[in-house]
Amino acid sequence: MKDYESLIGQVLDESQKIIIGKEKQIKLSLATFLSGSHLLIEDIPGVGKTTLAKTISHVMGLEYSRIQFTNDLLPSDIIGVNFYNTKESTFSFKKGPVFSQFLLADEINRASSKTQSALLEAMEEQQVSIDGESFDLPRPFFVIATKNPYEEIGTYMLPSSQLDRFAISFSLGYPSFDAEREILSSKNRYRIDDLKSLNMQEIELLQNKFEEMYANEEILDIIQEILKFTRESSLYVKGLSTRAAITLLKISKAWAMISLRDYVLPSDVLEVLPYITHHRLESKGDKKSPVEIVDEIIKNLHIDI
Numbered sequence: 001m002k003d004y005e006s007l008i009g010q011v012l013d014e015s016q017k018i019i020i021g022k023e024k025q026i027k028l029s030l031a032t033f034l035s036g037s038h039l040l041i042e043d044i045p046g047v048g049k050t051t052l053a054k055t056i057s058h059v060m061g062l063e064y065s066r067i068q069f070t071n072d073l074l075p076s077d078i079i080g081v082n083f084y085n086t087k088e089s090t091f092s093f094k095k096g097p098v099f100s101q102f103l104l105a106d107e108i109n110r111a112s113s114k115t116q117s118a119l120l121e122a123m124e125e126q127q128v129s130i131d132g133e134s135f136d137l138p139r140p141f142f143v144i145a146t147k148n149p150y151e152e153i154g155t156y157m158l159p160s161s162q163l164d165r166f167a168i169s170f171s172l173g174y175p176s177f178d179a180e181r182e183i184l185s186s187k188n189r190y191r192i193d194d195l196k197s198l199n200m201q202e203i204e205l206l207q208n209k210f211e212e213m214y215a216n217e218e219i220l221d222i223i224q225e226i227l228k229f230t231r232e233s234s235l236y237v238k239g240l241s242t243r244a245a246i247t248l249l250k251i252s253k254a255w256a257m258i259s260l261r262d263y264v265l266p267s268d269v270l271e272v273l274p275y276i277t278h279h280r281l282e283s284k285g286d287k288k289s290p291v292e293i294v295d296e297i298i299k300n301l302h303i304d305i
Helices: 004-015 022-035 048-059 074-079 113-125 177-185 202-212 217-232 242-258 266-277 288-301
Strands: 039-042 064-069 082-087 090-093 100-105 126-129 135-138 141-147 168-171
Touching: 004 022, 004 048, 004 064, 004 242, 022 039, 022 048, 022 168, 022 242, 022 266, 039 048, 039 064, 039 074, 048 064, 048 100, 048 141, 048 168, 074 113, 082 126, 090 135, 113 126, 113 135, 113 141, 126 217, 168 266, 202 242, 217 242, 217 288, 242 266
Parallel strands: 039 141, 039 168, 064 100, 100 141
Antiparallel strands: 082 090, 126 135
């Protein structure tokens, strides 16, 4: 069997055959998966959000399912429904598309808050409940949701409880000139089905390695200083929660692992911090970008980084 370094290299190399010029976003997607968390991608249509999700699903070797969120989508369309089986005179549960290892929740903010909330239990507890009975989801269970800008017609705000279930969020943005030229001029483009995939044994090896990742007291000090500043500075509508702190630690460990280390450095925390705060911190007064918010936090930390 390959070692974890080779497996990470394979995932990154294979993904970049399809997703050109977006190495950082691919690494963030992998870090989210390794940490057992979920990812939110916000951007305009046509920049590759769905393609990124399909590519990550394939190279990780995960069973793929996609839900197109619309304004008439119902919670039962996601988790499934109990129906009466006339032949057996009993109720049976028909599983919805959430019962997969990899779920693409496409354009999640086109559905109502009630429908969006159908994912809350699944993302937090890896199970769904219906009519008082709980059903376990497949393992691993990984959600990538895409979100359109709120300015678009027919979009709904995501509740803060739903947003907080996503470990990180980012935008893909337009490709660079060179990357876009490669996309346009490539004659023998790879297809997603041509890419190498991991098997479950290899995924378990990566998951076991993640559990061995180490963060010392200095890293915990940095995270708590970040929390303290966001809560006490009066610069933000709400400070970072304890769940956000746990998420920051987990994603930092995953980032260190992708960097082929078994311990976390302060630079790992700062590297992933903008993507943790992107959908969690809202500035009072003038709206600041995620990078500006993180710069503001770092300048005010009371520790030496």
